[in-house]
Amino acid sequence: MTAVEPRPAGPLAELTRRLTALGGLEVRGGGATRGAVTVRTLSEALEQATHALAAAPGARLADMFADRDARGVTTLRLVWACGPGYLVTEAEIGGDEYPPLSDIAPAAFVEECEIYEQFGIRPGGGKPLNRVMLPPHAGADFPRLGHAPSRPPVEMHAPHTVAGQAFEFPFGPVRQVGTESLYYGLVTSGEELVDLYLFTWHKHRGVEWRLRGKTPREAVFFAERAEGLSAVATGLAFAAAAEAALGVEPPPQAARTRAVALELERLYNHAAAMAALCASTGLTVGQSAAEIALERLLRLNAAAFGHRYLFGVVSPGGIGRALDAGALRRDLPGAYGELRRAADALLATNSFLDRLEATGKLTAEQARRLGLVGPVARATGLPVDARLAGPAPGPYAAHPVVVITEDAGDVLARFRVMLGEAAESVRLIGEFLDAGTGTARAELPETGGSGLGWAESPRGEVLAWVALDEGGRVTRARLRPGSVRNWRGFDDACRSQNVFTDIPIIEASFWLTVAGTAR
């Protein structure tokens, strides 16, 4: 077991200095470790600090969440990605209102809505807050992290008519076989999509609420189910947060084993996204080819770790399932070769590429403003990747990832990014195996603390923040899967000169989950 002290460096150190210079601020030594720094601010300085961080080059608002302690005091925390590392600002909120931070950093809006639903506090200014997480039947006695808002959130709606010509086409929440529950409100003039809104709360399971009172090893079982298709990344972010809170570092062999699982998760998800792209473009033989590759990758997961979807691989302090490195070395080239052959054939199919090119376009500016992550952001040219943030020392510090980016911002760019990342994952897995993997696990002390953890899932950066009481049990755990960020870019992508039949193609290229958002 090794305790690691926070050592802010580079842009992170510069921002910490700037925040301290704003006055009334305090840098806390304890708490988040390994590449993350926590700065406690007075609530009066929150707006000013947010202005400073939003204007700082290279700083990105990655998350915002609240916490209510035993005294009934609500604390607001903002997580900023700053170069390689993260900065957490926290401020106690007196009363039921705080400054309207989404006016300063637009990426905060969805979180403002979530905080209102869970804690009943809202940004000043009276702006309408949408229902995003809790279902409409959630009354005052519904399990919440704080208390119910005084008034229910408003239902999200797009304009129902545009110059008297558009109408709303409801679609979902029950859709075709195997697809998650999601309600689309499509506003159309007949062919072109004018506007779109989503109801994402159908799959709310109160995961963050359920984590309270559990030990980190009990809680990771629930954390990884917040977004099952990112079980490794979500579990890893949660475990890293708990380890940071306890000042524990996993053994290097275990850290590399986790990284192997993380890259296997990326491989099978990108294969699944490719199959979904073929299905959405009506290319059934291509879909079958991609699904053959997907099935081989899932079987590879089972052979390597004993679970097709890699559940239970990550355990706080180390690893929960042993890796069969021999099986992985033996079967990975064949499974990846299957994926590559299908991808090469798709890249030579004009009718497929025509549907992808210039569809669902996003610009780098849109991605930056909305705080998008993962392949969606990287396809606009933004090199956003949580693997670049460490922790150092860690598997990705010794084996740096080559971040794949494209500039076009359309579905084709996202597809190319995914293919490039699949190749990069295979390279990284080989390096991790050569460096040595293992099942050693660090002991977790039964003590208190708080910490931030992160991981790069197939759909982007996953963040977790964990606070533990003196007995080492969770008092508050925040999970922020990549899907939470990227759904907010989905409607922008759909509105950009697209028609009805483009929507499934755009959805496949985003490859998000509703469960991760509703969690």
Place this chain on the structure above:
Amino acid sequence: MPLWFARGLRRGVVTTRYPDRPEPAAALLPTPPAFRPSLLTAQVAERLVQACPSAALRLSEAAMIFDAGACTACGRCAEAAPHAVAASGEWELATTARSALIKEIPLAGEARQ
């Protein structure tokens, strides 16, 4: 399109012959636990119930109730009491009656106090 037609024909049928023939890939799946009743004392059962994250185990007067419908085959019970629990290897669990998934395993020794 002719490219894909030819590819499809060349690749042929890749689906397995299950259920006419055994499915080898099933050996890789995690499976629900099997309990050894002779070693399932009240103390061991208590430990297993505590270890189960999905509430698939509970205690009655003189038995442990196992609900395979709530089990995720996570293996935490086998980790908590490896001498009394092992993976069953059973994965064909489908049934038309929910009650068929619930099993009562008598506790070894005296009834729980």
